Amino acid sequence: xxxxxxxxxxxxxxxxxxxxxxxxxxxxxxxxxxxxxxxxxxxxxxxxxxxxxxxxxxxxxxxxxxxxxxxxxxxxxxxxxxxxxxxxxxxxxxxxxxxxxxxxxxxxxxxxxxxxxxxxxxxxxxxxxxxxxxxxxxxxxxxxxxxxxxxxxxxxxxxxxxxxxxxxxxxxxxxxxxxxxxxxxxxxxxxxxxxxxxxxxxxxxxxxxxxxxxxxxxxxxxxxxxxxxxxxxxxxxxxxxxxxxxxxxxxxxxxxxxxxxxxxxxxxxxxxxxxxxxxxxxxxxxxxxxxxxxxxxxxxxxxxxxxxxxxx
Ligand code: CP
Numbered sequence: 001x002x003x004x005x006x007x008x009x010x011x012x013x014x015x016x017x018x019x020x021x022x023x024x025x026x027x028x029x030x031x032x033x034x035x036x037x038x039x040x041x042x043x044x045x046x047x048x049x050x051x052x053x054x055x056x057x058x059x060x061x062x063x064x065x066x067x068x069x070x071x072x073x074x075x076x077x078x079x080x081x082x083x084x085x086x087x088x089x090x091x092x093x094x095x096x097x098x099x100x101x102x103x104x105x106x107x108x109x110x111x112x113x114x115x116x117x118x119x120x121x122x123x124x125x126x127x128x129x130x131x132x133x134x135x136x137x138x139x140x141x142x143x144x145x146x147x148x149x150x151x152x153x154x155x156x157x158x159x160x161x162x163x164x165x166x167x168x169x170x171x172x173x174x175x176x177x178x179x180x181x182x183x184x185x186x187x188x189x190x191x192x193x194x195x196x197x198x199x200x201x202x203x204x205x206x207x208x209x210x211x212x213x214x215x216x217x218x219x220x221x222x223x224x225x226x227x228x229x230x231x232x233x234x235x236x237x238x239x240x241x242x243x244x245x246x247x248x249x250x251x252x253x254x255x256x257x258x259x260x261x262x263x264x265x266x267x268x269x270x271x272x273x274x275x276x277x278x279x280x281x282x283x284x285x286x287x288x289x290x291x292x293x294x295x296x297x298x299x300x301x302x303x304x305x306x307x308x309x310x311x312x
Contacts, residue, residue: 001311003131004304005124005140007148007187013194016152016303017159023306024299027060033309034063040104041067041141044111044126049270050141050149053297054108057305060298066104079129097133106137106308113144113181115245121145137308139301142183145210150269151187152300155195157293158232161265166196167231170264172223173203174254174277176237179245184269185238186213193217202226206248210241223254227264234267235278258282265289 001009010016023029039058041051051067058065068074077096078089085092100107109130113121121144131138140148158169171188190213192199201214202223208214220226227233235256240246256266256278266278266288274280282288 001307003138003140004148004308005127005131005138005143006146007151007190007194009148010152010194013155013191017156020152020156020296020299020303021160023302024296027299027302030306031060031062033306034058034061034105037062037105037309038064038066038103039106039108039305040100041065041108042070042100042110043067043141044070044109045142047110047141049294049297050108050110053294054139054141054149054301054305056298057302060302061305061309063105063305079125093129094133097130098135101135104136106139106305107134108139108141109143110141111143112183115179115181115239118241118244137311139304139308142181144181145183146187146190147183147269148187149297149300149304150184151191152304153293153296154188154234154267154269155191156296156300157267157289158195158197160292160296161289162231164231166198168198168200168229169195169232169234170227170230171199171201171234171236172227172254172256173201173207174235174237174256175250176273176276179239179247180237182209182238182241185209185236188234188236189213189217200226200230204248204250204252204254206240206242207238207250208242209238223252223260227260230262230264232267233261233264235272236269237277255279256282258285261285261287263287267293270294 055065075090078092111126127143201219240248258281266282268290
């Protein structure tokens with residue numbers, strides 16, 4: 001594996017889950033693997049978990065990490081080829097990626113979509129440009145359409161908390177005040193397709209995800225029906241895919257409440273808006289596993305880094 005850009009690269013998910021759980025038992029087992037190596041973490045967008053868990057994973061492997069908040073601290077990068085750079089961009093991706101490759105042995109990249117032009121977002125032009133022009137491995141720390149480190153984490157967490165061989169997992173759309181990307185939901189759907197689970201997506205009409213990703217997964221427009229007998233409810237908002245990047249009016253209340261949860265475990269990638277996406281009593285109750293889920297971000301990142309270092 002030269003780069004880690006998509007959850008689709010994981011051929012044997014069970015093996016990866018077991019390898020991550022082995023790392024979790026003894027996070028310092030490979031403390032010398034990354035000695036004298038450096039990871040550069042580039043953020044075009046905000047982060048708490050991805051930033052710190054990837055740094056922690058790198059530290060556990062003996063690596064140094066450098067964080068650059070690209071949009072706030074670096075020169076604005078031009079991604080178009082052959083453009084006359086007399087506008088706001090000061091540095092071309094060709095130089096930026098090549099220079100970063102001199103300082104870093106691995107580069108992590110977070111670049112959200114604009115959610116205006118679907119074709120442009122789906123082209124993954126930022127992630128692909130870094131893969132093209134950098135000479136070191138690239139890790140996707142959430143791109144326009146995917147968040148594979150989060151999805152691997154989610155698979156590890158479900159595997160840890162399931163109490164039956166084939167649990168029912170529901171990905172439920174929830175309300176939000178902002179226009180949010182599809183990346184977390186996309187990667188979660190792709191991951192559930194690889195797991196032995198009874199998987200249902202619940203979303204209001206007008207909020208179906210990309211059909212090329214959901215394929216033949218059951219989509220239920222009645223949340224109450226979808227969550228019946230659920231073992232895990234994964235709450236997540238996303239903006240409309242069909243009416244790209246828009247917020248559509250939804251009549252019924254899709255916020256996750258204690259009454260809806262019954263005995264299901266509650267999952268969310270975080271950050272989460274309390275009493276908009278989910279009510280306090282769920283997050284503060286015994287069936288919320290969001291903190292354990294966030295803890296697993298370190299071991300997912302560490303497994304990916306380990307594989308990239310071993311490949312090189
Ligand atoms: N879940 C997640 O990626 O969190 P951050 O945006 O804080 O990194």
